Amino acid sequence: MRVFVVLLLCLALASCASHSPQIRVVQAAAPALASRHSFQLLPPEQALSGELPLREQYAQLEPLLRQGLAERGYHESPQPELRVYYWLALHDTPLEFRVDTPPPNPLGAYQAIHRLHDETGTLRLRLTDLNGQVLWEGLASTGLSPAWDSTEQLQSAVAALLQQIPVAH
Known part of the structure; x- marks a missing residue:
């Protein structure tokens, strides 16, 4: 019973903790970016084919991107110099643990019943x-998991990612 209470306490603390998103710049800023300041935000359907995951998050995402780009010196325009594509993805991986491990492994019986997942x-x-x-x-x-703190996660992910874009002069 104590182990279960400790596990619940750890999960509660983990859900309250502030998790910084991991940022990766796939392609560094090209020199041509420095001379462009106006942008057009394109819907995610133009970047991806098929069903969009996390569809409910896009309503929050669009204004966050507009505001963040404006703070970096870019402005939205009907005659844009830049096109901004954005999309969300979800990677769901089941976590595999041995459930037949004898004590002192406290989660063996719990994991025999509950399947844990790592969602990114x-x-x-x-x-x-x-x-x-x-x-x-x-x-x-x-x-x-995107199921936890999704609003805060989205805000911190957008802010951290936009910090990597060069400021428009």
Whole structure:
């Protein structure tokens, strides 16, 4: 019983903790990005084919991107110099643990009944010129399930990812 209470306490503390997203710049800023300041935010359907995962998050994502780009010196325009593509992905991996391990492993019986998963949400952002040439691309991954703290995770992922884009002058 004590082990179960400790496990619940650890899960509660983990869900309250602030998790920084992992940022990876896939393509560093091209020199051509420095001279471009206006952008057009394109819907994720233009970046991906098929069903969009985490569809409910896009309503929050679009204004966060607009605001964050504006804070970096970019402005939205009907005559853009940049196209901004963005999309979310979800990677769900089952966690495998041996359930036949004798004590002192406290989770053996628990894991025989409950299947644990590692869910990683990823935000990808790509800036291109009007010809489709990639000028900058990056992604932010969250190590906590998108089912937990999704609003805070999305805000921190957008903020951390946009910090990697050069400021427009």
